[in-house]
Amino acid sequence: MGNGASMLLYTAPILTFSRVFKKKSTEEFSCFPYVMTLLNCLIYTWYGLPIVSHLWENLPLVTINGVGIFLESLFIFIYFYYSSPKEKVKVGVIFVPVVVVLFGLTAVISAVVFDEPRHRKSFVGSVGLVASISMYGSPLVVMKKVIETKSVEYMPFYLSFFSFLASSLWLAYGLLSHDLFLASPNMVGTPLGILQLILYCKYKNKETPIITTVMSKWDDEKNKRELELEQREKKENPTINR
DSSP states (O other): OHHHHHHHHHHTHHHHHHHHHHHTSOTTOOSHHHHHHHHHHHHHHHHHSTTTSSTTTTHHHHHHHHHHHHHHHHHHHHHHHHSOHHHHHHHHHHHIIIIIIHHHHHHHHHHHTOOSHHHHHHHHHHHHHHHHHHHHHTTHHHHHHHHHHTOOTTSOHHHHHHHHHHHHHHHHHHHHTTOHHHHHHHHHHHHHHHHHHHHHHHHGGGOOOHHHHHHHHHHHHHHHHHHHHHHHHHHHOGGGTO
């Protein structure tokens, strides 16, 4: 069930990126959640492998996070392709140090420094704990925008709902398997998912996209300028009135 919910969570951005494809722009969407989700998938795939866990006791982690690595990498590539030059720099600054360096250090240190599997699991689990909390906390940036604009345009419902569903099921999985490294981050993810759903319910009927407001103002200014130009032409050329 946890794998199924995570699959829905990882595929939910397809709806968002279909809009990106259609408009050829990333608009106000943030890439940070996808970067943090990719990092989370990388670390927990490593955590579930026999080099860290005991044999294949955490096989479900490896399978679903392997799928997550592929999907999140694809989303980040698409985001990078359609983003503005400024956003491309921002994605590069976030993507390279956070994902490559942090995951690389985690893999090397756990494989080389720690000889005992117990210590290795504790180290990778601790890094995964921080990565998971960062992943679940990344929508806070979007939630702030929702509160400021009173619009849920850039906080898709399905992403929030599947995030809550996945974190709830993996919380149960971690508690039942007595694995605090799996349960702890989902203790943060579950209430954050609930908070996103509350914000969505509160602002879903008050959606006033910023773009629409700006275009409306621009149209008003345009009409005003055209009216002034028409009046000026009438004054300069009285025959127009006839």
